[in-house]
Amino acid sequence: MTTAPLFSRPPRRRVLAAAVAVALAAGALGALAPASSASATSYPSWDDVQAAKASQAAQQAKVTEIKGLLADLTTKASAAQKEAEAAGTAYQTAQTKFDEATLTHQTLQSQADEAERTAKQSEAQAGQLAAQLGRASGDDVTTDIFTHPSSSSDLLYELGAMSKLTEQADGIYAQATQDRGVAQGLADKAQSAKQALGALAEEAQAKAKQAQQASDDAQTAVDAQNDNKTRLEAQLTLLTTNEQNVEADYQKGVAAEKARLAAIAAEQARQAAAAQAAANQGGSSGNGSGGSGGGAPTSSGWVRPAGGYQTSPFGWRVDPYTHAHALHAGVDLAPGCYSPIYAAHDGTVTFAANGGGYGNEVVLDNGGGISTAYGHIVDGGILVSVGQHVSAGQQIAKIGSTGWSTGCHLHFETRVNGSAxxxxxxxxxxxxxV
Structure with missing residues (x-):
């Protein structure tokens, strides 16, 4: 499955009602100013179109002009969309490298700590043998051989044993030195990994900001372009048909669609409030494994981010989408398509856009160096915006299968100081x- 487009463009059609619906769905109500990329373009007014109907030549020229503008808008909208997708993919790639470097550093540090413990044990053992040798050499063995010839065989045995002890002590010291060298080498690698980790963290953060800015810019451009495109299509209808009241019908359609969307939003708000009230009455029972998600926060202020059972754990795996061995930096919960996604804790939205392989994604800064991420959200299913403060248990999105996904689920991540x-x-x- 390919990464889902961040923004959808309305198809070219002359059905006026559909064109109006698309314009409003994109947030464009009326004649918005074109985006910066199209700011130098001059768009015809309704008066220009009416005047063009006075002569066939002028009418044909205006039709050609509008068709050219439509083609240009389609090209620019597509370019803006691809730019946002590319930025999202760059962010996701940097984030994945950062997560893998984190685990590599943890592994190396663990190995270095184990080697250090081994070296200390070896030194302790060698020290014990050295002490034993010191006690044994307290007697003059050579003198004993001459003064007690009858015990010479025992003394020679003692000398042999001492020699063996010396060799063993030397070997243990050498092993301790080697172990410490290994520990130091691993520690050096861990330090290098830490430095690389810091660079990757900065890169991931920069990529995330770039992706967010590109997404915001693309959204603004597409909204304005969709509005211009829809209005131009209506004007083209006026020029190429005998309909007399196209402009009036267009404006009526705008008002009707605005009222319809407002009614839908009000109903969704009512349903969300009712669901939240029911969840609060039911306590935190929905927070168990396979529970419904959301509900009243625990004493620490956390809730389950979604319902459903866990379908994939945290850790290294063969990715079901790419088929490559890669780190899975979160857990997957699968309550079903379009199911609600809840903020796991109070926080501020820092990202709400296309995240490359993460698909449509929301990231929350939950304070204290903790952040949570929610991926694979359905197209149109992001219900919050950057900078918005949300509460634990508040619905922020809907389950989908965008990005590197093989089925509807929530990819949920928890991060401490940026590390998964x-x-x-x-x-x-x-x-x-969970």
């Missing part, structure tokens, strides 16, 4: 089972 951690123990420590 396993959400299962992280959430368990806060009273939530």
């Amino acid at each position: 951690v396993d959400p299962v123990p992280f959430m368990a420590a806060r009273g939530i089972s």
Whole structure:
């Protein structure tokens, strides 16, 4: 499955009602100013179109002009869309490298710590043998041989044993030195990984900001371009048909569609409020494994981000989409397509756009160096915007299968100071089972 487009463009059609619906769905109500990329373009007014009908030549010229403008808008909208997708993919790639470098550093540091422990044990053992040799050499063995010839065989045995002990002590010291060298080498690698990790963290952060800015710019451009495109299509209808009241019908359609969308939004808000009230009455029972998600926060202020059972854990795996061995930096929960996604904790939205392989994604800064991420959201299913403050249990999105996904699910991540951690123990420590 290919990464889902960040923005959808309305198909070219002359059905006026459909054109009006598309314009409003894009947030363009009326004649918005064109985006910066098209700011130098002069668009015909309704008066220009009416005047063009006075002569066949002028009418044909205006038709040609509008068709050219439509083609240009389609090209620019497509370019803006691809730019946002590319930025999202760059962010996701940098984030994945950062997560893999984090685990590599943790592994190297663990190995370095183990080698250090081994070196200390070897030094302790060598020290014990050295002490034993010191006690044995306290007697003059050569003198004993001459003064007690009858015990010479025992003394020679003692000398042989001492020699063996010396060799063993030397070997243990050498091994300790080697172990310490290994430990130092691993520690050096861990330090290098840390430095690379810092660079990757900065890169990921920069890519995320670039992706967000590109998405915002693309959204603004597409909204304005869609509005111009829809209005031009209506004007083209006026020029190429005998309909007399196209402009009036267009404006009526705008008002009707605006009222319809407002009614839908009000109903969704009512349903969300009712669901939240019911969840609050039911307590945190929905936070268990396979629960419904959301509900009242635990004493630590956390909730389950979605319902459904876990379908893929945190850790290295063969990615079901790319078929490559890669880090899965979160857990997957699969309650079903279009199911609600809840904020796992109070926070501020820092990202709400296309995240490359993550598909449509929302990232929350939950404070204290903790952040949570919610991926593969359905197209049109992001219900929050950057900078918005949300509360634990508030619905922020809907389950989908965008990005590198093979079916509807939520990819949920928990991060501490930017590094991905396993959400299962992280959430368990806060009273939530995922």
